[in-house]
Each structure stands twice: as structure tokens, then as C-alpha cells.
Amino acid sequence: MNENTLIVGRDLRVWFEIRKTLFSKPIYVKAIDGVTISIRKGETVAVVGESGCGKTTLGKTLLKLYKPTSGQIIYDGRRIDTLEEKDLKWYRREAQIIYQDPYSSLNPFFTIERILMEPLIINEIGNSIQERREIVYRALRDVKLEPPELFANKYPHMLSGGQRQRVAIARSLITNPRFIVADEPVSMLDASVRVEIMYLLRNIQEKYNTSFLYITHDVSTVKYFSDTINIMYAGKIVESGPVRDVLANPLHPYTQALIEAIPDPDPANRKTRRSVPSGEPPSLINPPSGCRFHPRCPYFIKGKCEVIEPELIEKMPNHKVACHLY
């Protein structure tokens, strides 16, 4: 663990307990089941996977919005997984989140100014309303909602989806955090607006040297806003590495399937069938034994893949994969 690392999650497990009735034995949804991830200062790490793979849970756990069932989280050298909420006040300034849905992530009853001021008030940033207002205006300018005075007095329902997402981004920036979890920040926006927001995030990263955890299901956006990519499947990371490497040379059969499944707008597409594995991601209550992808894997090795869980090994420099093929 070097001094360039901002946050590390080591062997994290987050199991949610559900009980069918008051008296039956508890069942666990193993949202994350042994994940190790690290993010350097100023780096954007992408976590990619289909819905239900645990990527959102991972992001929220790193922010301590969920309590890890086991494992460690080390932020800037300090262990935070064991800390209670009352000792985490400082962390709430350092780490922020941007949600997927621009419609429900802003309080519909507050003005934009109030929404942006709340984090300042709570964290006691700024000594007067004027000072706080200045910070709010600066944040609005950072996300290109200008003139800030005009937007500050509006309510969320008066803005478009893209504008609301900018406000959400401004809110995540306003306490000057060093770590931001962006949970599918553009998937609910129109195509023409998506690119704008992604570039905005990139600019912010360059300007403030913030670390990002970019959660998405859309692999094709990753190369526009990420340095490292992690592929998650059924609560585990199956492949990770620099974006260029993994996309150019996907090692894990699942990664290969993901990439194969994505259509670029090419008229020739309709003439061919895509070869993708059938089936759907497994339930997290009772994941398949051994390698979790084995029921769908085209390279399934009987006797091995369903018995032993593969380890994440470094096959090429910085490029890790968890698969018995290697």
C-alpha cells in the first residue's frame, strides 16, 4: 500500500440479511463476496457489470453507507470500516456520491441553492450566508450552470435532466471531497447530454485531482472516463486492469461476452447474430459453486470450474483475471 493510494477495500464482504418470517433462519444476499479494490489519488476506477452484480453496493460500502460484513476499508491510511457514524463526520466531507437518477436524487422541495447549501451548513463550511452563497455559486459555475444566480432560485422540477445531474455533481463537489462515487451518472440521460456530462466529470477530475469510482453497466463509456476498469460478476471481481488493455484484450470469458454483446451503430449488425452466453446473472442468495460464471461459460471445464473458485491472478502487468483458463 503506497502513499499514492487514496482508498483501499480489502476482501470486502457485504451480506444483507433477510428473514422470510419472524422465526425462520436468516438468509443472506451476498451482494459483495470477497472484493479487493484500490483507488489512487486522482485516478478514476471503473466498476462494470450487469445489474445485481454488486457494483452499486461496492460503491456505497466504500462510502460507509452500508456496513461491511467483513473486510477492511482503509482511507488515506486510516481504517474506517470499524468506525461508527458518529466518528465518521470528517469522512462525510471527504467522500461524496452522485446518483443515477437526476429526478429523485434532489430534494424536490428545496431550491437549488438550499440543496447545495445543506452540505456546507452541516459540515460547518463558511462562516456566513454570504460566504456560503459564494461557494454555491462557484460550484454552479464549475458545472456550467450559469449565471448561478438564475439557477440558484429554481426548484429541481424546473430543470432538465441534464441540468439536474449537473446540480447533483455540484453538490458532490461542494465540500471539496477527494473521493467521489459516481453511480451510473449518465445512464438516465439523453444520448446527446451524456457526453457533455462525462466530459464535465473529466474536467472536474483534472481540475481538482479528485478520485472517482465510476460505476456503470455500459462498457463503451468507460474508455472516455476511466483509467482502470474492474469487471464484476455475482459479487466478485473477475477481471481488472488498465482500460485500454482490458478492452483490447479481454481475458475473462464474461468480459469477452460483455464486449461482444455491445452493438456499435453499424448497419452490418443486422446480418449477424451475436454469440453471447444465454441465461442470466445468478441469484446472490445461492450463487453457483466454484466459479460463479460456470453455468454460462462457453469454456467450462468440468470437474474444475464448478468445484474450485478461481483466484484473481496477475496475468499481465497490472492486468488481473480470475479464471481457470489461466
Place this chain on the structure above:
Amino acid sequence: MSTILTVENLRLYYRTRRGIVKAVNNVSFQLERGKTLAVVGESGCGKSSLAYALIRILPRNVHEYSGVIRIDGVDVLKLSEEEFRKNYRMKKISIVPQGAMNSLNPVLKVGDQLAEPLLVHLDIDKDEALRRAAEVLENVRLPKALLERYPHELSGGMKQRVLIAMALIMKPEIVILDEPTSALDIITQANIINFLKDLQSEYNLSYIFITHDLGVASELSDYFAVMYAGKIAEMGPAEDVLTNPMHPYTEKLLKTTPRLRSESMLEFIPGSPPDLIEQIPGCSFNPRCPYAFEKCRIKEPHMIRISSQHYAACWLRGDEK
């Protein structure tokens, strides 16, 4: 190659408190048998309204609904609601609605829901209806056992297939697919697309595929119609529209689509799509168009012919019709 569907000057306007929403504003196109037309556009461009205009499922506050919808030679817009319902809806043209995940009634078994349109439209008994439901489940590669299941026991992909089955159960010729894959995971999406391709060739179905995702549209579609602000901006064969776009909006839209397999820089379109109540004078796209000139702000362009099947509504392309 026969034309199964012709749409001419279709209009669907809604009345709201703030004004008249011109959701479908003089839309015209043709669809050939066994082919797929993609209607692409961003949210709020009117493409879903177009779907509902074609299948005549209209809300209460309709201000205007006019034009020509010719299915197999018959102008169905002129038919009464009763006639359309009995002879066309679900029978000749059906729809797989958007948000399909939530379109199934959670308290009814799958079999009952599939059988319902049959019981309503045909004079058959419950057993016969369930038999046909089992048949159509087979067509969509789902086990017969699903008839007895409730929707919450099914996965996303399975639910989508059930909905496609429902749309097919009366054996229609035209199927409107309104964002059929947007709620699904990528791999499931690819599977469904494969499956739709198989169905199309097996039953010679004609698809109208409505989506905002150009990539997914290109997987199935022979023709593209790009919608903007309730009107069609560009229309033509997939090869032409995707590789040689003639309308600035199409061009920009293609540039905003992230590509896995190429290294191009992404662009974005400044501003946002107009809301369908305010009518922008001239070409609706002109405030955001990098090539706009004087005429664009004054006169609304009509469809200008680029080649035998390729049209674009843009003054850059000349004057002829």
C-alpha cells in the same frame, strides 16, 4: 417486396394545461413486409407517442388525431374504435410496450394473462386459449411450465419474452417494439435481439423498433427514421443513414454515441431537445444546429430526396422533394 404499412401526415396532438403538445407532427413513412424500421430519437421527441398513435391507444386529452394509416391497403384511421379493436389491434398490429418489466399484472398467473386477449377477441373457451398460450410460449423459447407461474418468479429477460409472446399471440403481422431492451442487462439484451431476429425470419414479421439507442437499433433495423421534436428529420436505409447521415441532427447523434470499437472523439450537442408545446419557427433543430443559416430560421424544411429511399428534412440538401 410489398408495403404492409403506409403512414401519411400522421398527427397526434394533446391538450394540456400549458398548451397543445404536438407529439406527432406530420409524420410519414412506409414499412415493407418482413422488414424492420427503427424510429430513433431522444426522450421527448415523440417516438412513443408515434407508437401509440399507430396502435390507437390514446389518452383522454387528445386535441387532434388525423392523417392516414394504411395497413394492407385499408386506412384504419377512418375505422371506428370498435372495428379497429376487433379486427386490427392485436390481430394485425400489436405492441410490446415500454417499461415491460412492470406491464405484467402481479396477481395473475402468466398463463391467464397470455390467454386474456384470446378470450376477449375470439370465441373460444379457456382451455383452448391456454393451449394457444402454451404454443406461443414455445415460440418464444420458454417452457410451458411458465403458464402456472406468477410474474415475480420470472427474471427480466423472461418477462420480456412473455410480453413479446403476448404481442404475438394473435399472430399479427406488424409488431411495434417500444424500447424492448432498455431495462435489460447487456447480455440479456443481446439474447433478446437474437431472438427477435429469429422470430422475424420465422414468421415474416414486420417490426417498428422504437429506441434511443442507435447501436441496438442497428442490430435489427433495415430502415431508420430519426425523429426530432415530433417530426422525422431523416429517413432511409440503415446503410445510408448510419454511414452517410444527411441531417445535422443525425450526424451529431451518431457522434454522441460511445463506440467500443473505434477511437473517435465524442461530441455533444449543446442545448437540449425542445419541449413539444413551444413551436420553434423554421426548422426545429436550428437553435442547436452548427450549420444553420437564414432560411432555417424562417421556413420549416420538407423532406428532401437524397436518393431513391433516403430523405432528409434539411435545407442544406437542396430544394427538391
Place this chain on the structure above:
Amino acid sequence: MSTAPTGLKNILREVLQTKSGKIAIIILSVILAMSLTVWITGSEEVVKNWNEPEYWIDNPRLAAPEWVSWVTGSNAPRSIILKPEDFRKTYSEDPLTGQATIQLRTRFYYDYNDVPSEIILKLNVNATTRSLITLSWTKPDGSKLEAYRKDVSRGAYLIFLYTDADAVSSIKSYLSGINASPDIAIQTVLFSSEASLKSGEPKILRSSDVNPPRPYEVIISVTSRKEGLSASAQLDLLGKVYGIAGTDNKRRDIFIGILWGAPVALAFGLTAALIISFVQTILGALAAFYGYRIDEVVERLTDVYLVLPFLSLLITIQFIYKTTIWTILITVIALSIFGTITKSTRSMVLQIKEEPYIEAAISYGASKARILFLYILPRVLPYTFANVTVLVPSYIFLEASLSLLGVGDPVLPTWGKLIEEAFIGGATFYGYWWWILIPSSLIILVSMAFALLWYSFDKILNPRLREE
């Protein structure tokens, strides 16, 4: 995308735009005005006077409202009160006997189609010895009779002329003098023409029946020793209709009763509804938000409260303790701390709790209390407010029901009390419809106003009903 209007001002503005809202606000403003009038003019008087018969002595008993006579065209008699200042005093002395006579004369025109319900003479006599009182009555047709003759000592007298023994005997001798049947009621005798009396079919004699119209004349003579002799009189000819809402069996003006009952009804209903709604809302929100133990406790307590036989308990408590209205209020509130609003608020908050902007607040460090009170409650409050509106009439009804059953506040003139007294006074049996119908209509009117108000709230707050 439309959201509910925020802020009280906006909501009020929207309410006034709906038809039902306008009607509701009108009705409620009237009731509010009524309440304010009472409050301004002093309410301590209210309770005291309501139960004091002397305050009402100049009103007729069980008189219907005055507008009945316009509506039915019957021209029923209204009260004519001839105060002491309406009498002309003349004084004469007889030097021989040393006796003096004070004559009090008055006259009045009478044009109603019916005789007065009661004729009451209030006489004040000051003399050193006994005095002789006579009352002479002259009708417009010129006929004259002596209606009363008595020998009294000094003092203040209240003489009900239509039942008083001395009046009866005077009238009887007059009747036999003109050969008319002796079994005619005194009011009829005094107000019918002599001719009709003789014929056996008494017909009322109006001042306008004579040409030119002539008044009735009354002369009261008081004769006694002249030393220190003084007298004054008031003659009440009580009508059969009175006021806006009539009178009850204790001669009380029912309209005054209603006026005095308005602030009670409103205050009780509003206070109960407000406090109960807010308490239940906050408890429901706390339960949903903090969950676990607190949720369990609140849920179970709510279940217990919902099972309680509310009305029976209330009646029993009241029957045993017979408390005043404010204690009733406190009891009602205590018995309603948990209820259906707790449950519905809880389910609303459970949903709101899951929204991303709540979790976002945690991520930027908001405390749970802050989130509950600044983020969640403002969103829930419009619905609470609507609940208040629908609850007010039920509490007004509750108070009225308790009064009707005889276990309400024992002294305050509430609307329910009026109805209870009407029942006890035999209003249903004897047909004194105004006594029951007018207070009931008011309760219904106020309830309807709140229902209309709630209806327009619902239209505004319920997104599905907003036609876009």
C-alpha cells in the same frame, strides 16, 4: 413533470381556484365571523346568561323563526313590547277622599293575522296602603272591556294576563255581559271583534280592518292614597315568531345559542383535529424513520388504540366524571394519540426514506434528526393538513353526540346541547322543528364546508387527479 405546489400560500391560492374551495371558504368565513363576534363582545356573559331565565323573559316561548311568516305568508304576530316609556302618565287627585289615581295609557296598532301567544303585564306600584289596579282594553271597533281588577299592596308584579285568576274572572263577566260563550281564550277575546265574539265565531280584529285604522288602547289605573304613590308598567304582547332562529322552551333566542355555540364547535373541532393529526403524524414518522424497536412499539400501540371502543369509553368517563368541555378535549386527545394517521404517515415516510436524496443527505453528513424534520416532514405535512380538514367535522360531531346523550359539558350552550334540550323539550313530539333543525343544519353545514375544503385539497395534492 408537475409536483404538488409548495408552501401554504400557493396551496391556499389553488384551493380558492376550485369551486368547492370557494364555497368552503365562504361558509367557514361566516362561521369564523360568528365566533369572533362572540369573542369580542365578551364570552363570560354567555354561560351565565344562558342559564338565567330572567335574561330571556321578554321573549316568547317556543316561537318559530320570523322568516317563517314571510315564507308561508301567514303574517304571524311578532312581539310588541310596550315599555314604561311608551305609557303616558296622568295623575289625578280626589281632594275629598285623599285618593289619587295614576293612569298609564298606551296604544298600539295590531295588524297580524293571529293573536299573541302570551300577554304579560309587569307592574311596579309604590304606595303607602293597598291600591286598586284596573286594566281597561279598547279595541279598534270601539268595544271596551275591563280585563283586570285587583287589589294589591305595594311591589313589583308579573301578571300573566291570559291565565291570571283575576283576569280570567274579569274577562268571563265581560263575555257573559255580551252573551258570548265563556270558553274563549283570553288572547282571542282581547283581539277579536265584539261582533264576532257574540256570534260564536271569533274573528281576529286588526287595526286595519277599521276605516280609518285605529289602534288598540290600554289604560291601566292605579288608585290609592296619594302619599308616595307612583307606578310604572310594561306590557308584553309576545308574538308567535321571533328572531332568526326562534326560541326554545326557556324563551332563549336560539340564534344567540347558535352564535355562542359557534366558537365552541370550531375551537373544539379544530384543536382536537390539529393536535391529534400532528401528534399522530410525528409518531408515525418517527416509527418509520428510526425503525426497529421504536417502530415495533408504535405499531403495537397503534393497534391497541385502534381497537379501543373510543366512544363508549368517552361516554363512560363523562358519565362518571361529568367534566367540562376542555377536559373532554383532553380526554379525546389522550384517547387518540395513536391512530390511522400514524399508520398512513408511517407508510409514506417508509417510501420517502428510500429515495436517493435521503441517502445522499447521509452521505454529506446530515444527522438523522435533521433529515426527519427538514427533509421528510415538510413533504408529509400537506397530507397531514388535509387530514386535519377531514377530522374537524368528526370532532364537532363527537362533541354534539356527547351533548345529545346528555354527557357533554353541563353548562355551555353548544350546538349539541341545543339539540339535546330540544329532544328533552319534546321538540320532535310537538313539532318545534326549528329548535332541532337549525342547530343540526349548522353542524351539517360546517361539516360540509370542511368536506369541500378537503375535496379541493385532494384535487391539488393527489397527482393522479390533477388533469394536465
